[in-house]
Amino acid sequence: MRDDGATVFLPACARYTPRMPGSASMTDPFSLDDSAFLRALEAGDPDAAERLVREAGGRMLAVALRLLGNEQDAHEAVQDAFLSIFRSLHSFQRGSKLTTWMHRIVVNAALMKRRSKARRPERSIEDLLPAFREDGHRSDVGPGWKPIGPDELEREETRGLVRRLIDELPDDYRTVLILRDIEELDTAATAEALQISQPAVKTRLHRARQALRTLLEREMFNP
Amino acid sequence: MITCRSLIDLLDDYAAGRLEGDGLAEAERHLAVCPPCRQYVKQYQETIRLAKAAYYGGHGSEPPRPPAALVDEILRHLRSGPGQP
Helix, strand or coil: CCCCCCCCCCCHHHHCCCCCCCCCCCCCHHHHCCHHHHHHHHCCCHHHHHHHHHHHHHHHHHHHHHHHCCHHHHHHHHHHHHHHHHHCHHHCCECECHHHHHHHHHHHHHHHHHHHCCCCCCCCCHHHCCCECCCCCECCCCCCCCCCCHHHHHCHHHHHHHHHHHHCCCHHHHHHHHHHHHCCCCHHHHHHHHCCCHHHHHHHHHHHHHHHHHHHHHHHCCC | CCCHHHHHHHHHHHHCCCCCHHHHHHHHHHHHHCHHHHHHHHHHHHHHHHHHHHHHCCCCCCCCCCCHHHHHHHHHHHHHCCCCC
């Protein structure tokens, strides 16, 4: 992903509003989280399979794009995820939510893809963390931030800037921030997905947020 | 009293409302006399809000459609696999 270190602007589907789990509408395949639809899928009904791909594919792609930042890689991750889903439908626990299960699978597929790619050189996060004097107190106090109201936050320009700043975080930190704060995996699930310890997840998340705060201050709130 | 650096170590749990007991008391005692840290805590929480809004804010409410080429590719793989739909 982003081997050239360039900033990535995600296409519209990566900015899709509702997250995969939890939403339901008449056209939502996950409102078809009913036994008849699941039975059709398990029986290999091609129409059910196609419907699932067509209706869930966009959401799956949005998740993969958020994690990978690259359309080609995200497409491949979604393909891998769907193949995994259809291969392992028999292991899907009835009573669980199909969306949650599929979300986990596409996250894992995207992380597998991420691990397989050459990593871009990591920038150090240290210069984005707060500085302290020797006595442990603050050596600098940045400017106060002007409030960002709902209208400004709705603007694509504002949201795009924040996404660009998140993309500037070192990859290991960006990934934890995306998994915990955006995809809303809990600490244990994030640790499992990334194959790191839970304390490491907590530390990286905390440092990622602090670094993003610094970037926001530099880009959005410096007078 | 804890230092600003020590408060940072507690900040994640404090911001999430998970801090209890002595840790919470220490954090609150420090924040009561340290305006820069009060400002930092607010900005930390605002950072989390802005990050979520960057992906989940906006007016988009319709599920995105996957590119047709991607759908075709997935279905082609599914149909070519043994025992697949």
